[in-house]
C-alpha cells in the first residue's frame with residue numbers, strides 16, 4: 051500500500067494535487083475564506099481545528115467557485131423575486147386581485163351556507 055500524505059489530500063475529492071489551495075488562508079470569489087464557502091455551499095461544517103486536510107485541489111476549487119457563484123445568484127434571484135412581488139402587491143393590480151379573491155371566498159361561503167341550509171331542511 052502506498053503511503054498517503056494525509057495533509058496534502060484534497061479535502062473534497064481526496065486526490066493529491068500539485069496545485070492546491072489552503073482552505074483557511076485562500077479566498078474565494080467574494081474574498082470569503084474558502085472554508086467558509088465550503089460550509090456555505092456544501093454544509094461541510096469545516097472548522098479550523100477539525101484535524102482534517104486543509105487543502106482543496108484546483109479542480110475542486112474551480113467547482114467550488116462555480117457552485118458559490120451559482121448559489122449566490124439563486125439567492126439573489128429569490129430576493130429580487132420577493133421584492134418584485136412586494137412591489138406588485140403594493141400596486142393597484144394587487145388590490146383588484148384581492149377584491150376578486152374576497153368575492154370568490156364570499157361566493158364559496160354563500161354556496162356552503164346554502165348547502166348546509168338544504169341539509170338542515172331535509
Ligand SMILES: [Zn+2]
Nearest residue numbers: 060063107110
Ligand atoms: Zn479535489
